[in-house]
Amino acid sequence: MPKGKSKKRTAKPSAKASAPPPKNIRVVLYCPSEIILSGILKAMDDSLDIEISAVEKNTLESFIDAIKRSHPHVVLFFGSEPLLNIREICKAIQDVSAASGKSRLLLMGNIPSHEEIVSLINSGARGYFDLNDNAGQLTEAIRVVDRGEIWLPRDKMSSIMDRIISVVGRDMKEKTLDQLTPTEFQVLRLIGQGKSNDEIAEMLFISKNTVRSHIKSIYAKLDTHSRLQLALYAINSALF
Amino acid sequence: MPPSVRKKTQASGAKKKRGRAARAKKAERRREWRLALPLPARVEGRLPWGPEFKEDATVENISSKGAFFCLDSGLSVGSKVNIIIDIPEQAGGGRKLKLRLGGITVRLEETGKQGKRQGVAVRFKKDYKLIPADGSD
Known part of the structure; x- marks a missing residue:
């Protein structure tokens, strides 16, 4: 465990801080909106195990380059664009991640439809963090995605599960009809x-x-x- | 092992087995798959306080044994209802059909979806009829 970290930890009064962080999670962040970016950075301020290796707010090309350069564990992408573009971006990030090591994509945004969220997960995202969610949960979402698990907002989880079950059920039915x-x-x-x-x-x-x-x-x-x-x-x- | 003890253990074992079987039975009582068929339907019947009612609803799921949908009319458990489901041309071989089913409400849920007052689970009693849409109403 690096010494620098334990020093930092002693400054934290909470019990949570006394547990040593398991490893540094490198994050590359894309957010074109200044206000939202400052909110994201503030939400991650206290987390000792998350290290933001690059922040991109200009073009998607520079963002993709940053992923290629820094091989992050988690790619945090705030998508304010049309869904079709986000889907394409998911696929592009997945391709880059596959080529340059293990990077997992956590999307942020304000997508109301669970079907669209499912389609984004299907396009390669490992999680979706809604802008209406509690900011304190963002770091947890990053850790979960880094572990290879999927992060979804709690309120959308049940409808997404219903959708998945109906799709799986339909597949089973089709197999039987075959x-x-x-x-x-x-x-x-x-x-x-x-x-x-x-x-x-x-x-x-x-x-x-x-x-x-x-x-x-x-x-x-x-x-x-x-x-x-x-x-x-x-x-x-x-x-x- | 003394016979009394053996008897006791045998008895408790049998009880456990029965309990397990009962739980398993409770967990999986449905023989037929429920299909999520969100088709429009008309539900007709008599309200607990007497008057007849007709209400349009959407089927949430259905099997050969029963169906679930949401209604505004305040039904009670045990109410007899007729359900007429509209089958689109696509499934009716180019003709619009109506699937007529009769049943009895077996479960009510307090808050239904789509702004409706209650979720209603119906167990079918009568045989079903598939009839052309134009001649049914």
Whole structure:
């Protein structure tokens, strides 16, 4: 443990300060807004384990250069631009980070939609810190992202999880529907349209017994037990 | 081990097993997957104090056993309701369909989403009917 740090620590009265910081987290920061930048720097003032190695407020090119130069642990990016640009920037930062070592991107901003936040995480960000969040949590967010975990605002977490669950659920469903043969899939679609077995047999030029056999097979493959559930599957697969 | 002690341990073991089984049963009682199908629906029924009601709602999730949606009408547990769900042309093979279901409310949640007063969980009782949208109302 460096001596300089322990000296600094003795000056801190809190119990938290008595625990030695595990390592220095190098941060490169991009923020074009002076006021927000001063707020960010103030929020990180007391943290002994976080070292700001570069602050960029001019162009994105100089920011990317700074990442290449200083190989930071965490890239803190305040995005005030359109989302599409931020997504592109996320990808660019991810590419640079992959080439120059392990840099993890923590986005800051004021993005209301959880879907957009999910898409940014999908584009390579490891966390999102909302401008409305408690400033005291910023350093914790940086530490969390540095550990390789994901940081998201608490209030957005539940809706983001709902979204993830629905996407994962849909993937699972699609996998299950993939098991159906083309005829079984047609039968399922027709069940979703409210057709009776007789009507399905007539439409597909097969016997009623064959329809029953297909339905039995669909029940087994989709692990379901009722015709209504099959209809709901069919409706869901047609719509989403 | 003395027989009385063995009996006791056997009995407590059986109890534990039953408890575990009951907990597992409680945790996973649903046999069918619930699908998040946010489709518009009309809910009809009778309010606990007598008058009939009709209210438009959006289904939050549905399975072959039941559905969950939010309503403003103050229902109570045990109320009978009919749910008519609009199925878009896309899923109805080029025709608009309505899915008619009858059920009974089994659970109410105090605050519903979308500004509605209560979340309503319904267990289906009757068989379902898929009918063309133009001939149903």
